[in-house]
Amino acid sequence: MKKRILVVILCLACLGAYAQKKRTKRPPAKKPATTTRQAATRRPPAQVQPDNVTSQQPLAATDTVRKVGGKPFERPLDGYYKKTNILSARVTPYPNLREVDVAFAKRVWREIDVREKMNQYLASPKRRLIDVLLDAIVAGELTAYDPTPGKKDDVGGDEFSTPLTGSQARGRLASDSSVVEKRDKDNNVISSSMVAGEFNPDSVLKFRIKEDWVFDKQRSIFEPRIIGIAPLIKPKGAGSLDIDFQPAFWVYFPDARPILATKEVISRNSDATGLSFDDVFMKRIFTSYIVKESNDKDERIKDYAQGIDKLYESERIKKELMDWELNLWQY
Numbered sequence: 001m002k003k004r005i006l007v008v009i010l011c012l013a014c015l016g017a018y019a020q021k022k023r024t025k026r027p028p029a030k031k032p033a034t035t036t037r038q039a040a041t042r043r044p045p046a047q048v049q050p051d052n053v054t055s056q057q058p059l060a061a062t063d064t065v066r067k068v069g070g071k072p073f074e075r076p077l078d079g080y081y082k083k084t085n086i087l088s089a090r091v092t093p094y095p096n097l098r099e100v101d102v103a104f105a106k107r108v109w110r111e112i113d114v115r116e117k118m119n120q121y122l123a124s125p126k127r128r129l130i131d132v133l134l135d136a137i138v139a140g141e142l143t144a145y146d147p148t149p150g151k152k153d154d155v156g157g158d159e160f161s162t163p164l165t166g167s168q169a170r171g172r173l174a175s176d177s178s179v180v181e182k183r184d185k186d187n188n189v190i191s192s193s194m195v196a197g198e199f200n201p202d203s204v205l206k207f208r209i210k211e212d213w214v215f216d217k218q219r220s221i222f223e224p225r226i227i228g229i230a231p232l233i234k235p236k237g238a239g240s241l242d243i244d245f246q247p248a249f250w251v252y253f254p255d256a257r258p259i260l261a262t263k264e265v266i267s268r269n270s271d272a273t274g275l276s277f278d279d280v281f282m283k284r285i286f287t288s289y290i291v292k293e294s295n296d297k298d299e300r301i302k303d304y305a306q307g308i309d310k311l312y313e314s315e316r317i318k319k320e321l322m323d324w325e326l327n328l329w330q331y
Contacts, residue, residue, distance in 0.1 A: 089261045089276060094225060101218040106321060109300075110288040111232070111245075112207045118287045122280075123202070124266040129277060130173075130204045130231050133251055136259045137169050143255065144169035147230060147247035156298070158210055158228060160252050172248040173199045173233060206232040206245050209281075209288065213321055215328075222325040226253045226281055244302070253281075290314040 114123040122129045136142035144164040149157035164172075210228040215221070232245035260277035267273045280286060289311065292300045305313045 083264070086264045086274060086276060087262055089278075091257045091261050091278060092282070095216075095219065097214065097216060098218070101216050102214055103217040104213075104215040104222075104324065106213045107294040108211060108213065108290050108317065108321075109292040110209045110211065111291050112209065112286055112288045114205055114207070116287055118285075121266055121268065122207070122286070123204075126266045127263060128201050128204075129207065130201050132260065132263045132277060133229075133231070133256065134170060134173070134199075136256070137249075137251075138166040140166065141259060142251060144249035144251060147250050157247070158230070158250055160228065160250060164249055169249045170199060173204070173231070204231045204233060204248075208232055208247055208291070210250075215325070222328075224284075228253050229256070229281075290317050293317050 112119055112122070114120060114129075133142065137144045144166075145160045146162035146164055147157040148162075149155060151157070151161060153159070154161040208230045209226055210230075211224045211226045213222065213224050216223070228250050230247035230250045233248045235243055235246055257278050260281070261279075263277050265273070265275045265277055265280055267275065275285070290301070291314070301310050301313045
């Protein structure tokens with residue numbers, strides 16, 4: 001028994017000595033890590049430009065178009081509904097008229113003054129009648145005709161015999177040309193050139209209408225049918241008020257109706273009227289006065305009446321037309 005105890009004690013002493021020896025043992029020195037030498041790339045020192053030297057690199061063009069979420073700019077709707085009916089409007093054609101059905105016909109010429117209160121919408125800055133006609137002529141959608149009278153096949157100048165180009169029609173509405181001088185530093189004239197005047201739409205104050213009043217015995221209707229319309233201007237260089245307005249060009253009204261039907265009139269009463277320029281002429285929503293009726297001498301009212309008598313004569317012709325229709329139905 002004593003031997004076993006001595007053996008156990010000896011074993012424990014050996015284990016303690018061995019553990020003490022391992023604790024005091026010096027750890028081996030770490031070997032330096034072997035690193036591969038890499039060739040360092042040296043960057044050249046940055047060149048610092050002086051403050052007074054500006055860079056010669058061009059500036060990149062900046063996109064000024066407003067983009068939302070990477071999409072191109074879309075103009076917002078001006079209002080709470082979109083007007084589409086006027087854009088798709090179609091012309092209501094006249095009923096067919098045969099020569100044998102015409103029991104009576106009278107041709108008259110009227111003038112519409114846009115300065116009158118009832119006609120002021122025709123000269124609204126938002127949409128003028130002259131702008132609608134001229135834009136269509138310049139775009140080639142409508143033909144303008146020369147109003148110069150005296151030709152063999154067009155004595156009055158209103159029979160649509162000679163077409164005009166868009167530039168010619170616009171030139172007839174432009175103001176007088178002006179001379180632009182080029183001077184040197186000593187204020188001496190070097191050269192001069194003629195510059196065409198610009199067109200002012202506010203200078204068109206009147207329109208002339210050529211129409212036929214026809215009684216159709218087939219339908220028993222006495223109605224007017226507009227043939228042509230012409231903007232009136234003062235002749236160039238005419239400073240006197242005694243000189244009458246003259247047509248700048250004539251437009252064949254049946255050809256202009258499809259264009260006028262898609263252009264909305266600006267009304268003073270309501271923005272939802274939906275009236276087009278074609279509706280204005282077909283429904284006679286304007287005031288005018290007669291300046292001429294067809295006669296054997298081809299005389300205008302101003303050729304035999306002056307002053308207030310011209311207005312009286314205009315009203316007499318108008319009443320004569322109405323009386324002719326009324327007399328048909330009196331027994």
